[in-house]
């Protein structure tokens with residue numbers, strides 16, 4: 440009987456694994472067609488300057504709504520897109536859409552200084568990344584200095600020759616570079632002097648603890664001081680409370696992004712927010 444039970448348990452696991460594999464396969468197949476079926480869209484989260492209380496930038500954040508699966512989180516589908524080699528195609532679309540949106544806002548009399556776009560490792564490793572971005576900037580007429588790419592520490596740690604070459608070429612074009620989720624990777628900081636970085640984005644996990652956990656206070660302060668010492672701008676992500684915003688302002692971090700100031704929202708809503716103030 441014990442043997443039977445063991446076999447049943449095994450069958451159960453097998454069924455469970457098959458179900459999961461099927462679900463994953465389904466997601467993959469659906470994702471492959473998402474662009475063509477117009478299921479992807481960008482939301483924009485405002486970036487605020489505390490001193491002036493003004494929106495100076497926006498971060499483009501990708502959303503996928505599948506007719507049957509509903510909304511799928513980028514945390515779930517971006518890794519899949521990376522694994523199946525789809526992220527460059529999707530990423531190209533994101534870059535172009537984000538630039539087109541800057542123009543659309545401009546036509547509506549609303550000017551956002553800078554648009555931040557997340558890019559994956561695989562995009563930055565591509566031989567033709569710089570040409571592609573250059574072409575998008577030419578087509579849309581967006582000044583390179585208005586585009587900021589957000590990359591993660593893991594990319595910079597690898598010190599791949601082509602990544603370094605691409606980042607330098609982008610810098611030469613005038614495109615700026617921000618390190619997303621800064622402090623969350625276990626990285627050495629050597630890349631900060633080797634690579635053309637403009638901005639550090641303090642990871643949300645530290646901002647969460649600021650004003651309630653002395654360690655997070657200390658880490659946030661250290662990152663702000665590091666930025667100041669190296670001549671880099673520093674922005675905080677995931678700011679949710681006024682106490683966090685007050686702490687950051689007091690410590691000299693004047694750029695903020697987070698639910699306190701605005702969630703990721705459709706383009707028209709961001710324009711309205713800018714017009715009405717928060």
Ligand code: C2E
Pocket residue numbers: 484499500501512513514517530533557558559589619620676677678679696697698699703
């Ligand atoms: P990220 O670039 O670090 O973006 C910040 C995430 O935190 C976003 O989640 C945003 O909606 C969320 N967030 C912002 N403020 C707050 C806050 O105050 N509280 C809380 N709880 N969350 C906040 P989202 O939009 O789900 O995106 C998740 C991740 O997916 C992004 O992290 C980014 O790594 C990736 N991603 C999103 N769009 C793209 C894209 O177009 N290309 C690539 N390669 N990755 C993308």
Ligand code: MG
Pocket residue numbers: 498557589619
């Ligand atoms: Mg980001």
Ligand code: MG
Pocket residue numbers: 619620640642643676
């Ligand atoms: Mg981030």
Ligand code: MG
Pocket residue numbers: 620
């Ligand atoms: Mg993050």
